[in-house]
Amino acid sequence: MNNDIKPPRWADNLLSLFCKEEIYEIIQGDLYETYFRNLKKHNKSKADRLYVTEVLQSLRPRLVKKIEGTQKLNNYGMFKNYLKIAWRNLSKYKMYSSIKIGGFSIGIAAFLLILLFVQDELSYDKRYEHGERIYRVISVNNDPVDFGMGTSFPAQIGQALGDNFPELEKVGRLIPYDWFNAGSNQFRVEDNLQSNYEEGFAYADQDLLEILEIPMVYGDRKSALSKPNSIVISKKKSDKYFPNQDPVGQTIFLNEDETEPIFIGGVMEDFPSNSHIQFDFFITLTGEEFWPGEQTNWCCWNYSPYVRTAPGTNSKELEEKLLLIRDNYIVKHAIESGSADVEETKKHFAFYLQPVGDIHLRSENIHDVVARGNIKVVWLFMAIAVFILLLACINFINLSTAKSSNRAKEVGLRKVIGSFRNNLVQQFLTESILYSVISVVIGIGLAALFLPYFNVISDKALVLPWTEWFVIPLLIGFIVFIGLIAGIYPAFYLSAFKPIDALRGSISRGSKSSKLRSVMVVFQFTTSIVLIVGALIVYRQMEYILNKDLGYDKEQVIMLQGTNTLDGKLLTFKEELLKLSEVKNAAFSNYLPVAGTKRDGNTFYKDGRDKIDRGVGAQRWTVDQDYVKTMGMRILEGRDFSDRASDSSAIIINETMAKKLNLENPVGEKIMNWETWHVIGVVEDFHFDNMKGGIRSLSMVRGSQGSIIAVKVDTKDMASLLESITKTWDGFMPNQPIRYTFLDESYARMYEDVKRTGNVFTIFAVLAVIVACLGLFGLSAFMTEQRSKEISIRKVLGASFQVIFQMLTLDFLKMVVISLILAIPIGWYLMSGWLNDFEYRTDITWHLFAIAGMVVLSIAFITVSFESIKASVVNPVKGLRSE
Amino acid sequence: MKDTNLGAFEELVLLAVGSLDENAYGVAIKDALESQSGRAPSIGALHSALYRLEDKGYLKSTEGGATTERGGRRKKFYALSGTGKEALVRAHELRMAFSHKIPGLNFNMD
Numbered sequence: 007m008n009n010d011i012k013p014p015r016w017a018d019n020l021l022s023l024f025c026k027e028e029i030y031e032i033i034q035g036d037l038y039e040t041y042f043r044n045l046k047k048h049n050k051s052k053a054d055r056l057y058v059t060e061v062l063q064s065l066r067p068r069l070v071k072k073i074e075g076t077q078k079l080n081n082y083g084m085f086k087n088y089l090k091i092a093w094r095n096l097s098k099y100k101m102y103s104s105i106k107i108g109g110f111s112i113g114i115a116a117f118l119l120i121l122l123f124v125q126d127e128l129s130y131d132k133r134y135e136h137g138e139r140i141y142r143v144i145s146v147n148n149d150p151v152d153f154g155m156g157t158s159f160p161a162q163i164g165q166a167l168g169d170n171f172p173e174l175e176k177v178g179r180l181i182p183y184d185w186f187n188a189g190s191n192q193f194r195v196e197d198n199l200q201s202n203y204e205e206g207f208a209y210a211d212q213d214l215l216e217i218l219e220i221p222m223v224y225g226d227r228k229s230a231l232s233k234p235n236s237i238v239i240s241k242k243k244s245d246k247y248f249p250n251q252d253p254v255g256q257t258i259f260l261n262e263d264e265t266e267p268i269f270i271g272g273v274m275e276d277f278p279s280n281s282h283i284q285f286d287f288f289i290t291l292t293g294e295e296f297w298p299g300e301q302t303n304w305c306c307w308n309y310s311p312y313v314r315t316a317p318g319t320n321s322k323e324l325e326e327k328l329l330l331i332r333d334n335y336i337v338k339h340a341i342e343s344g345s346a347d348v349e350e351t352k353k354h355f356a357f358y359l360q361p362v363g364d365i366h367l368r369s370e371n372i373h374d375v376v377a378r379g380n381i382k383v384v385w386l387f388m389a390i391a392v393f394i395l396l397l398a399c400i401n402f403i404n405l406s407t408a409k410s411s412n413r414a415k416e417v418g419l420r421k422v423i424g425s426f427r428n429n430l431v432q433q434f435l436t437e438s439i440l441y442s443v444i445s446v447v448i449g450i451g452l453a454a455l456f457l458p459y460f461n462v463i464s465d466k467a468l469v470l471p472w473t474e475w476f477v478i479p480l481l482i483g484f485i486v487f488i489g490l491i492a493g494i495y496p497a498f499y500l501s502a503f504k505p506i507d508a509l510r511g512s513i514s515r516g517s518k519s520s521k522l523r524s525v526m527v528v529f530q531f532t533t534s535i536v537l538i539v540g541a542l543i544v545y546r547q548m549e550y551i552l553n554k555d556l557g558y559d560k561e562q563v564i565m566l567q568g569t570n571t572l573d574g575k576l577l578t579f580k581e582e583l584l585k586l587s588e589v590k591n592a593a594f595s596n597y598l599p600v601a602g603t604k605r606d607g608n609t610f611y612k613d614g615r616d617k618i619d620r621g622v623g624a625q626r627w628t629v630d631q632d633y634v635k636t637m638g639m640r641i642l643e644g645r646d647f648s649d650r651a652s653d654s655s656a657i658i659i660n661e662t663m664a665k666k667l668n669l670e671n672p673v674g675e676k677i678m679n680w681e682t683w684h685v686i687g688v689v690e691d692f693h694f695d696n697m698k699g700g701i702r703s704l705s706m707v708r709g710s711q712g713s714i715i716a717v718k719v720d721t722k723d724m725a726s727l728l729e730s731i732t733k734t735w736d737g738f739m740p741n742q743p744i745r746y747t748f749l750d751e752s753y754a755r756m757y758e759d760v761k762r763t764g765n766v767f768t769i770f771a772v773l774a775v776i777v778a779c780l781g782l783f784g785l786s787a788f789m790t791e792q793r794s795k796e797i798s799i800r801k802v803l804g805a806s807f808q809v810i811f812q813m814l815t816l817d818f819l820k821m822v823v824i825s826l827i828l829a830i831p832i833g834w835y836l837m838s839g840w841l842n843d844f845e846y847r848t849d850i851t852w853h854l855f856a857i858a859g860m861v862v863l864s865i866a867f868i869t870v871s872f873e874s875i876k877a878s879v880v881n882p883v884k885g886l887r888s889e
Numbered sequence: 890m891k892d893t894n895l896g897a898f899e900e901l902v903l904l905a906v907g908s909l910d911e912n913a914y915g916v917a918i919k920d921a922l923e924s925q926s927g928r929a930p931s932i933g934a935l936h937s938a939l940y941r942l943e944d945k946g947y948l949k950s951t952e953g954g955a956t957t958e959r960g961g962r963r964k965k966f967y968a969l970s971g972t973g974k975e976a977l978v979r980a981h982e983l984r985m986a987f988s989h990k991i992p993g994l995n996f997n998m999d
Contacts, residue, residue: 032952035960064933
């Protein structure tokens with residue numbers, strides 16, 4: 007009996023590893039007994055050896071643990087039981103179960119749709135092989151008052167960048183706006199008669215094709231644009247005009263200009279929907295000079311440069327080095343042209359290299375041609391989706407804990423039989439995962455069902471990625487995750503019941519738990535109210551935008567496009583149009599107050615002061631003399647254009663411009679850009695940008711060319727009027743189909759993103775309310791059930807219908823009122839933030855919140871009263887009878 | 890099942906258990922076997938056989954008797970069941986029946 011002498015440890019461990027549980031102790035006891043006996047006869051090492059021998063000889067099949075032991079079998083069996091019980095519970099309380107599952111499914115469907123949207127937005131421009139080295143060069147004006155960033159540079163920027171900076175592997179310029187042949191043109195293949203209107207033209211350097219890694223169908227990316235007068239067209243257009251052929255080398259004409267034939271240098275793949283640029287035609291900049299000296303003059307900023315840096319280049323350091331260009335070229339030009347902006351430029355001008363992947367979502371401060379997405383919106387939507395999912399989880403938690411008394415007996419019994427708390431937790435988690443599985447399946451079904459509608463609203467082409475490799479594991483992970491999150495609190499809550507309380511039946515809703523439940527209900531309704539208010543405000547702003555006095559009249563104005571090909575016949579055509587009785591006025595111009603028409607930014611000075619003053623940046627629109635009348639703009643001072651010869655140097659400015667130029671009495675004053683003009687009138691400010699910005703300075707000069715005719719009509723039968731106009735047009739241009747849009751429609755399209763935001767808000771507000779009400783319904787049903795005895799007794803004692811009803815509904819309505827009070831500051835804060843983006847906006851008024859509150863209150867009221875009414879009219883006997 | 894095929898070793902084990910009356914546990918059975926036959930099985934082999942015999946129903950077992958010598962580990966005591974006794978008797982009869990048929994083999998110890 008030596009306590010410190012023991013058989014070798016490792017042999018013991020080996021035995022414990024292999025030996026069957028039930029025989030292990032016994033065999034080991036025998037082995038120990040033998041060991042100590044041996045110690046008396048032999049020395050320790052011999053005894054040890056004998057012991058080891060015995061151990062090894064005990065490793066016999068009959069004595070060794072089964073690998074698929076009863077342990078495993080036990081677990082498997084338990085899960086089967088859990089699932090069975092879970093299913094029975096589900097079926098027994100069909101209403102509650104369907105509320106839980108319904109809410110979950112809706113939440114999951116919403117979450118999935120938003121996820122697809124967010125993922126699409128985040129995927130823009132991420133597929134470049136060298137994406138981390140591709141940048142767009144942006145100009146930065148660090149003036150604290152006038153901060154802005156722009157995408158345009160003078161023509162020579164390409165050469166300046168390429169020559170001076172070895173870190174830039176490639177430099178390529180793009181002209182994406184309506185300028186010369188960029189924008190839209192009449193497109194005609196040589197030897198064809200038909201000339202078609204096409205959009206999506208841009209000018210590009212040959213190197214741009216390589217920088218943006220544009221895949222080519224025909225032709226070589228390295229040389230498709232290297233020859234002058236070449237063009238690269240997209241596959242879509244190639245299929246349209248040259249079906250099933252390689253069109254490289256063929257000639258086309260733009261705008262019927264046969265003196266400038268253009269030949270096809272290559273065909274590129276269509277740009278994917280998640281690319282920040284979407285062009286169908288790239289006209290080469292090789293050998294292009296838009297006017298003599300244009301390519302080296304740093305006066306005019308029309309080119310957007312893209313670069314690819316050498317590996318290892320630090321973009322921030324490079325930005326510093328680029329200031330060389332500012333000093334050697336930009337400032338130099340400013341000094342040479344005597345501009346007063348030299349000091350400003352030296353102080354405030356800087357470069358920013360924008361990574362290509364950031365262009366779609368992070369260009370808020372950059373003055374760009376195309377409306378970009380916004381990373382803030384993406385985060386906002388994601389937040390909304392998470393919230394709705396949260397609401398659904400809250401429903402689950404609330405209903406599970408509320409109904410806990412139903413499971414109390416089961417819990418108590420299981421504990422008595424020997425279940426540990428862990429087992430119970432496992433059981434309830436299994437149940438919630440079961441719900442999760444069902445809800446996810448239904449949720450996916452709902453998402454698939456509503457995806458087409460969502461695509462319409464979000465203006466995308468989203469698809470559910472069934473075939474991606476990560477779908478199945480992701481789904482499983484998601485199901486488990488949701489099940490765990492929703493199920494963990496009820497699992498712990500339910501498994502904590504003391505057996506004796508449970509079996510005695512004294513478990514009832516504790517006041518502690520109902521507080522938590524109330525908090526969650528309040529959270530649900532606050533979220534819903536905030537969303538409803540959000541939707542209302544967005545719609546209000548949309549109304550405001552559509553109906554505000556714009557300073558011109560957008561109703562009943564038809565824009566006929568592509569009229570530049572009329573050439574000399576312009577005036578005749580206009581006269582023909584005016585002959586139609588319903589046509590009130592018509593005017594030529596390329597410039598209209600809606601997006602997508604021409605813009606021309608100039609710098610103006612008071613006459614003679616171009617070297618002294620800071621210039622005023624203003625638009626200069628070339629319009630014909632009927633423009634102001636046609637558009638319904640109002641002249642405040644002076645007069646409109648006339649056909650006087652002297653009016654060829656006349657200019658009309660808007661109020662803002664007059665202020666900026668410090669002209670007290672503008673009429674009669676002279677101003678200049680590179681020519682001198684005399685001001686004949688001041689027009690009332692009108693909106694020509696979207697309402698996010700203020701009204702900028704604008705001037706108008708007289709000119710008679712134009713590719714758009716704005717036709718002001720007054721008709722009740724638009725269709726037949728359009729027929730007449732079309733006939734007139736066809737008389738002049740039989741080979742060019744008429745193209746027109748309506749000014750008010752184009753205007754509305756400028757605010758597509760606002761409309762879209764409004765739609766999304768509405769949808770999610772509705773969903774949130776549905777989910778919250780489902781929860782409320784479940785809870786109220788449950789409360790009523792709990793108190794059925796109480797209600798019956800009260801009725802017997804004489805309570806009237808109203809009293810009972812009041813008793814049941816008041817508590818819930820109180821919660822909704824609290825939600826409303828909480829929602830007011832939150833909603834106010836959030837929506838002010840959104841509205842602040844707009845220079846011109848509606849106000850947030852009290853009655854918006856009142857409306858939202860009323861809506862939610864009444865919906866909640868109806869929801870709760872279903873059960874309450876039922877309870878109030880039921881025969882009291884039913885409640886008091888015991889089963 | 891009337892499987893009375895007892896292996897030789899199994900039969901010996903049964904006999905040893907029967908001879909020990911009350912105290913038939915692992916080490917004791919091993920000692921008994923050793924003193925009678927001169928050969929001692931390993932503890933593992935012995936327990937394996939005992940396990941099998943109990944499965945077949947020839948032995949019953951109880952547990953208990955932990956001593957400090959064994960480090961507090963309990964013993965498993967075996968005893969012959971009715972069926973076990975029957976099996977032993979039948980086995981003995983079988984041997985006798987055969988041996989009587991062999992001329993010149995005398996089982997009587999003089």
